Amino acid sequence: MKHLNKIFVAVMMVMGLSSHAQDSNNPWAISFGVNAVDTRTSAGGGNNWADRHFSQPFAVKDNWNVLPSVSYLSVFRSVGDNFSFGLSGSVNKIDKYVKFNPANPARDSRGYVVSNPGDLMYYGIDATIKYSFMTAINSKVIDPSLSVGGGYTFFGDSSYGTLNPGAGLTFWFTENVGLELTSRYKKSFGDREDASGTPDSPSHFQHSAGIVFKFGGKDTDGDGIYDKDDACPDVAGLKQFNGCPDTDGDGIQDSEDECPTEFGLAALKGCPDTDGDGVADKDDACPDVAGLVALKGCPDTDGDGIADKDDKCPTVAGPKENAGCPWPDTDGDGVLDKDDACPTVAGPASNKGCPEVTEEVIKTLNSYGKVILFDSGKSTFQQGTYTVLESITTILKEYPNSRFQVEGHTDSDGSNELNQTLSENRAAAVKNYLIEKGIATDRLRSTGFGETKPIASNKNAKGKAENRRVEITLIKE
Known part of the structure; x- marks a missing residue:
């Protein structure tokens, strides 16, 4: 059995090469199964050429030496372009040695003599280069191949080298598992027998059948x-x-x-493209409404070249300079000049395009009204009051569509009748000043309340000073 140990050591060395870089799918293949040795190497006997050459090779029972157990192991590695290289080890027992000898009385009907050389042990170590035709025939199941190689055979007490041409056929059940059939002619150099006729270094056929597994493919993900x-x-x-x-x-x-x-x-x-307008949502400024490519996917209902979302008149065509409207919007407040009561001053549409007077503005006007100074007992202004009146005028001009009421108030000194008249005259004086400075008459109204609406006590000078005032309120009707 020492030769069998040699076979498995060699195979294990080949398998150790698997640490090398892998560069093809499942580059490694290992197979094992049963081998048969047929020592018949010459054609003879039979009724015709085909009978002489093809009948005896398949006379399994008569000519083949088969060890009824797993008797071979091989390892192959792909080297690219449908080529692979491998090593095989096999063991057998030779109890049928076939020789063509028509003169021997023990011959069979075709002239072959089968003898038992003494149950010789057979060991083989072979290196093989194989070419697969599987790609060429575009098959994933049938895998025919041709091979050539060399090996060393231990035949009884003899050992010798051989040249091994061969052929194979594999049927792949899955991508990685198949049935492998091979046949090799192992040509020895110097076929001979010893003096007793016992084979020494015979050429022979070796056939094998076994299961093959491919492995080694890397699939990281x-x-x-x-x-x-x-x-x-x-x-x-x-x-x-x-x-x-x-x-x-x-x-x-x-x-x-x-x-x-x-x-x-x-x-x-x-x-x-949610809206199906041919513009990807990521580039579509209006992804939920079908539009034009030129307008980044936004619609242009009036066809004026301005997207509806930027068009102040989306249903009526207009030039770009008018923001898509046929009429201008000078102050840009969204109210067209034709509908804008204040076309040069921005304001909301709810106020016809004019700015709205806020409570803060009224507070400012009344803070000015409290410091309007009149000559004592009269409705004429003191000199320092004109600056305050100019400030009031400026504010009122900012709200050209709003109407205001000027209200006069006095302290409690003097009679009620006198104070009422004085408050009315002072309110009228303020109104007239504002009209003279350009505020439209129909925007102003004046009235007096005399001493009837004090905002402080009339029992001291400070309170009386606060009660002598002018207030401006917004007319909302």
């Missing part, structure tokens, strides 16, 4: 596509995209999808 063929080896993907993912399932791989997490259209590089 576990997507079923080997790294060698995987364009995205670190990310699980799909076979149709060479192993690259399609996260949103729109049929466009992520590396070419501009919207990889949103189901989209191929025409838009994988991006969605």
Whole structure:
């Protein structure tokens, strides 16, 4: 059995080479099974050429030496371009030695003599280069091959080298498991027998049948596509995209999808188009309303070249300088000049385009009204009051569509009749001043309340001073 140990040591050395870089799918293959040795190497006997050459090779029972157990092991590695290299080890027992000898009385009907050389042990170590035709015939199941190699055979007490041409056929049940059938002619140099006729270094056929497993393919991301063929080896993907993912399932791989997490259209590089206007949502300024490509996906109802969202008159065509309206909006408040009561001053549409007077503005006007100074007992202004009146005039001009009421108030000194008249005259004086400064007459109204609406006590000088005042209020009707 010492030769058998040699076989398995050699095979294990070959398997150790698997630490080398892997550069093809499942580059390694290991097979094991049963081998048969047929020492018949010459053609003879039979009724015709075919009978002489093809009947005896398949006379399994008569000519083949078969050890009824696992009797061979081989390891192969792909070296590229359908070629592979491997080592095989086999063991057998020779109890049928076949020789063509028509003169021997013990011959069979075809002239062959089968003898038992003494149950010789047979060991073989062989190196083989194999070429597969599986790619050439475009098959994933049937894998025919041709091979050539050399080996060393231990035949009884003899040992010798051989040249081994051969052929094989594998049927793959799955991508990695198959049934392997091989046949080799192991040509020895110097076929001979010893003096007693016992074979010494005979050429012979060796056939084998066994199970083959392919392995060694690397699939880092576990997507079923080997790294060698995987364009995205670190990310699980799909076979149709060479192993690259399609996260949103729109049929466009992520590396070419501009919207990889949103189901989209191929025409838009994988991006969605909610409104179906041909503009991807990511580029569509109006993604929920179909529009024009030229306007970034926004509609233009009146066809004036201005998107509805920017068109102040979306249903009536107008020039760009009028913001899409046929009429201008000078103050840009959204109220066209034709409808704007204050076309040069911005204001809300609720106030016909004029600015609205706020409570803060009224507070400012009344703070000025409190410091309007009149000559004692008269409705004429003191000199220092004109600056205050100018400030009031400026504010009123900012609200050209608003109407105001000027109200006069006095303290309690003097009779009620006198105070009423004085308050009315002072309010009228303020009104007349504002009209003279350009405020339209119909925007102003004046009235007096005398001493009837004090805002402080009339029992001291400070309170009386606060009660002598002019107030301005907004007329809202």
